[in-house]
Amino acid sequence: MDIVSLFFQQLINGLSKGGIYALIALGYTMVYGIIKLINFAHGDILMVGAYIAYFVFAAWGFTPGSIFVAVLFAVAGSVLLGISIEATCYRPMRSAPRINALITAIGVSIFLENFPRLIPAIGPNYRDLTVPKLFETIHIGEVSIDPLKLLTLVVSLVLMTLLILIVDYSKAGKAMRAVSFDMGASALMGISVNRTVSFTFALGSALAGIGGVLYMLNFPLLDTYMGIMPGLKAFVAAVLGGIGSIPGAILGGLILGIAEALTAGFISSKLMDIVVFGILILILLLKPSGLLGVHRKEKV
Amino acid sequence: MKNLRSTLLIFVVAALGFGALQALIVAEILDDYTLQILCVAGINVLMALSLNLISGFTGQLALGHAGFMAVGAYTTGVLLVHAHWLLFPALVAGGLMTALFGLLIGIPTLRLRGDYLAIVTLGFGEIIRVAINNFDEILRWAFNSPDMVGWTGGPTGLSGIPGYATNIMVNNPAAFLWIYPIVVLSVVLVMNLIRSSHGRALVAIREDEISAQAMGINLFGMKLTSFTISAFLAGLGGALYAPFIGYLSPPGFDFLRSVFFVIIVVLGGMGSITGTVIAGIGLTFLQEFLRTSAKDAGNGLVVLIQQNLFPSTISAGAWSVDLVPLSQVLFGLILILLMIFRPGGLMGTRELPLTRWLTTPWWRKKELLP
Numbered sequence: 001m002d003i004v005s006l007f008f009q010q011l012i013n014g015l016s017k018g019g020i021y022a023l024i025a026l027g028y029t030m031v032y033g034i035i036k037l038i039n040f041a042h043g044d045i046l047m048v049g050a051y052i053a054y055f056v057f058a059a060w061g062f063t064p065g066s067i068f069v070a071v072l073f074a075v076a077g078s079v080l081l082g083i084s085i086e087a088t089c090y091r092p093m094r095s096a097p098r099i100n101a102l103i104t105a106i107g108v109s110i111f112l113e114n115f116p117r118l119i120p121a122i123g124p125n126y127r128d129l130t131v132p133k134l135f136e137t138i139h140i141g142e143v144s145i146d147p148l149k150l151l152t153l154v155v156s157l158v159l160m161t162l163l164i165l166i167v168d169y170s171k172a173g174k175a176m177r178a179v180s181f182d183m184g185a186s187a188l189m190g191i192s193v194n195r196t197v198s199f200t201f202a203l204g205s206a207l208a209g210i211g212g213v214l215y216m217l218n219f220p221l222l223d224t225y226m227g228i229m230p231g232l233k234a235f236v237a238a239v240l241g242g243i244g245s246i247p248g249a250i251l252g253g254l255i256l257g258i259a260e261a262l263t264a265g266f267i268s269s270k271l272m273d274i275v276v277f278g279i280l281i282l283i284l285l286l287k288p289s290g291l292l293g294v295h296r297k298e299k300v
Numbered sequence: 301m302k303n304l305r306s307t308l309l310i311f312v313v314a315a316l317g318f319g320a321l322q323a324l325i326v327a328e329i330l331d332d333y334t335l336q337i338l339c340v341a342g343i344n345v346l347m348a349l350s351l352n353l354i355s356g357f358t359g360q361l362a363l364g365h366a367g368f369m370a371v372g373a374y375t376t377g378v379l380l381v382h383a384h385w386l387l388f389p390a391l392v393a394g395g396l397m398t399a400l401f402g403l404l405i406g407i408p409t410l411r412l413r414g415d416y417l418a419i420v421t422l423g424f425g426e427i428i429r430v431a432i433n434n435f436d437e438i439l440r441w442a443f444n445s446p447d448m449v450g451w452t453g454g455p456t457g458l459s460g461i462p463g464y465a466t467n468i469m470v471n472n473p474a475a476f477l478w479i480y481p482i483v484v485l486s487v488v489l490v491m492n493l494i495r496s497s498h499g500r501a502l503v504a505i506r507e508d509e510i511s512a513q514a515m516g517i518n519l520f521g522m523k524l525t526s527f528t529i530s531a532f533l534a535g536l537g538g539a540l541y542a543p544f545i546g547y548l549s550p551p552g553f554d555f556l557r558s559v560f561f562v563i564i565v566v567l568g569g570m571g572s573i574t575g576t577v578i579a580g581i582g583l584t585f586l587q588e589f590l591r592t593s594a595k596d597a598g599n600g601l602v603v604l605i606q607q608n609l610f611p612s613t614i615s616a617g618a619w620s621v622d623l624v625p626l627s628q629v630l631f632g633l634i635l636i637l638l639m640i641f642r643p644g645g646l647m648g649t650r651e652l653p654l655t656r657w658l659t660t661p662w663w664r665k666k667e668l669l670p
Contacts, residue, residue: 038415093639107634107635107639109632110629111629117625118629268437270434
């Protein structure tokens, strides 16, 4: 395979992976934008979504209907989980120092990663699933495209557009923007802060749930720690794009996915993680507010 | 004068404790297994102490201490295995190498605040682990020669590290002779550092960075000092770990291990040395208990439930439960509940008034009670 074909091959792989990262990164960035919390448990919501889809597929096989049901259940489960985590663990932390909220989030994450291992039906072992070939591979020259990857990218792009529409044009989206700008003032304006924060978590978790289904279809090996790495990388993507900025999260996710795929293609797949975290460190040193973020000065 | 007195007193108490433990070992009341857990506890206390210095006292949450531990452990391990160094210089080299890493990582990152610092230290922790894992690969790529072999052993791990004693059967007692004094010295070091003017500056940074800066404290310099000392202690923890365990592999130094040290510090109280010591020993024993005794008890209970309540299911296969994750579940719950109900941890920023307790004559002890 010549270099140009390899480049395009990896570009497609990267875009599809980047789409999943972007979906997860959106959840991070929205939650950070609204309550200034790095929701460490966000990656684990992806894991829950993936497991729900796994059980649906294991029970009903792969049919268009079962895929629909899997997505539906995964979204419902992760939204429920996201909202209840926020209500029980993060709400009492809202007036506490930020470091405390961060530690709570780490606690939630550890809990979510390990509690399912105690449940006999899930257990501590890996689970894998043979995903049948849903579509024929498309060949263009030497580049071979798996339509599943294309579908992943398309689904993510559609969801992102939907999210931008919700945030920019719906009433709930307006409330979200208001609360993220000034929580106290928006409460005075009659916006229910609790409901808005819940809504933000619901949106973010729904995206993570769908991200989980997509992730599982692309990398069908499940264990309860599977959410850590995509979670961390999506966070890196959110920081790269400018945390708190929705277009930034999308851009960051896609850049990160492409960077990963190109590293895998041209250097070594073992060095992917180093490149990702290297990008994180570089962006934090050169432009801590991220590519599209706004720098806010701290006032006394 | 007060500091000197309390330092001496700690040494006396530590020496007495050491003597008592040695007596228990000689009398064979303290078996090898318990001794081994004590050694692990000592290393955990040292790691948590190091984390407490930067996170508890200086207020900069670091999430990559497992990475520092890995640097220390691998430096010492490689020096012992490949360079055949003596134990003591190898331990010191492990600490110093990690301090160097801390300095190099700290210079660019400590300008960041709060959440960002936590994430960037997490990133460095992961990079260190992945780099050790793929050391061969990196060398090959960097020097463009396809058959270079690194010293870390990569994913297969670094094995055959010489122990504290040449006879492997007495490795644990020999390890204890090294770990205990080093942990005590580190505790005294951190304690006296915190009581010095430098330490007060660190606490001032934790309380309010802007006010501290207004008081003329060099924020970046003080944070860097604290971070480097913290890295040195963490590296020392890793260095002590290498000959104790005899085998190192990268997955042992993952994010979850960093989090374990955070749990110790948070439970003991961010900014309390005695809290860290108590929580470090307590959590190590709890983890060990859950890994061994509770596991059997859990399985027994499940089997009992099945036999008595669901006898019809026995033919389909005996139930079993894996309780190893239980300790992690508990740790997660501990973090959440502590943050909601007792954010200061067991001790807050207070210390056990050990010195006052020991130097007050018995007839005046009542005055010490709250």
